[in-house]
Amino acid sequence: MKQIDIARVGEILAASEDVLILTHKNPDGDCLGTGTALCRYLLSLGKRATVTCCDPIPHKFDYLFEGLPQETFEPKTVIAVDVADPALLGSLDVYADRVDLCIDHHISNKLYARETHLCPEDGAVALSLYRIFRSLGVAIGRPMADALYTGMSTDTGCFRYSNAGAEIYRAAADLIELGADNAGINVRMFETKPYSEFMILADAFAGLRMFCDGKVSVLKVSQKMLEDRGADTDSFEFLTALSRQIEGVLCGITMKQQEDGHWKISLRTHEPLDASAICELLGGGGHQRAAGCDAGEDEEASLQTLLSYIAEQLGCAL
């Protein structure tokens, strides 16, 4: 349960065998990009390695897995990337007690792994792995460059958010020079949405609720709304990002009904609101500006809990 430096990460990777790389549920570009880049490195060392996730991988990430063997084997080494809490492993939590190494950038990391390399300053865990690779002198080929760039770009909203500092811009520049298809990746990650998502957007904004004198917005999308537009839960990501973009809004809340009927809540905040601290009220967590939680039995009651706390934080009436 100790924290380790890059040199020790190098030792663990060198000694690893039959490596299972775990990513978090609702997988995103950072855990998958970092996971597949690490997998490619281990394969290049002649080791057996594979990346896995409890949830299906959205098709837009297919390119990250190109050429990677999809093997099933009993792992000797288990590595988690971008997984702050074993609860985020979903059905892969059978491995929760035997994670040898966790590489992560969430300040909320539970330090559940035997050894953890934690870089909470990094805008993406892909940056942490890039730093490790540089330190180890790893030859980064194009598929690895694509994978690391994907992680950096997706977790920083394409280098837009406050978690993107000079180091990650410079790392991205290096990766572009190493062949990363930055423009193509960004089109795929940010610039392409089904028609149905735009229609869901219109529907969601028709029901927009505002609180705290316009500082908090709430969008709510039910499964019925998705069905009516032929959309699926992938649409949520777009909406969540937009919720914070309304002028004057410091906290954008998106309530998203899942396929099994229960509700999840996503938060996007501006200063001074700590999204992670707010979501911890309901047992969730994440980053300062982006976090999430489950809404439990009564999603409107959960919303009220969050709203009351946010109003208190902002010193205003609901």
Next chain:
Amino acid sequence: MKQIDIARVGEILAASEDVLILTHKNPDGDCLGTGTALCRYLLSLGKRATVTCCDPIPHKFDYLFEGLPQETFEPKTVIAVDVADPALLGSLDVYADRVDLCIDHHISNKLYARETHLCPEDGAVALSLYRIFRSLGVAIGRPMADALYTGMSTDTGCFRYSNAGAEIYRAAADLIELGADNAGINVRMFETKPYSEFMILADAFAGLRMFCDGKVSVLKVSQKMLEDRGADTDSFEFLTALSRQIEGVLCGITMKQQEDGHWKISLRTHEPLDASAICELLGGGGHQRAAGCDAGEDEEASLQTLLSYIAEQLGCAL
């Protein structure tokens, strides 16, 4: 009418006096960021200098002008930044024949200035100016860093488009280290939109037209639509960016009625369509992936002209 290198730009700047810096109509973050950064440099040399534009400067750019004197004087030196064609000077075209220096990155530059420093490879003219500053050993303070970062970020869609290469990422990293408020600027440029814009978006998508087997989208927004939602023409930018984001679309066309009643057309394309070449059909121009033109008397006829050409380019029926 000759093209010049950085050393010669340095000579011109050193010899300049009472400098009027011209930007293009419908001013954007790149011409204003670059213009104000250049102005700050000239002021630091003890020269008189000011930045001007034929159109009002949108308030979101106010920070670029903080502390800059708003003087009126008869210029001895006239410099145009990001202005490819004197027609883009609008009512400032009285200076069209006496531009001493043009710094630009549009391949379509008409070379109308006495001397032109043209860097068509640069994703933003702010990058061209940054390179000039580095070469001249200019001390870049925070307001200049903010201004240059603004130009780079806005012209590349926040480092998202294919015009963002390794050099511009690295330059942005330098500027962040020099104090540029990258996150704050991006929130201001990309992440803040009035509620009315979201409503216009919903209205516009309700009238979306698709052509060429889903490869071309057309959004049309009239002044009446804007008035009904209490929105203004600033809303167009958001829509224009979204028009290309519909899955399968290679060319997003946005038709935008201006306050005086006439229509403008903006194009955003993916490979293989050259937006600039398409807009040249109607006397417009711009970049490979983003361009615009006026729609003349009959905006629907103009649309048909563009659609026929695009269909030919794509080898498909309308």
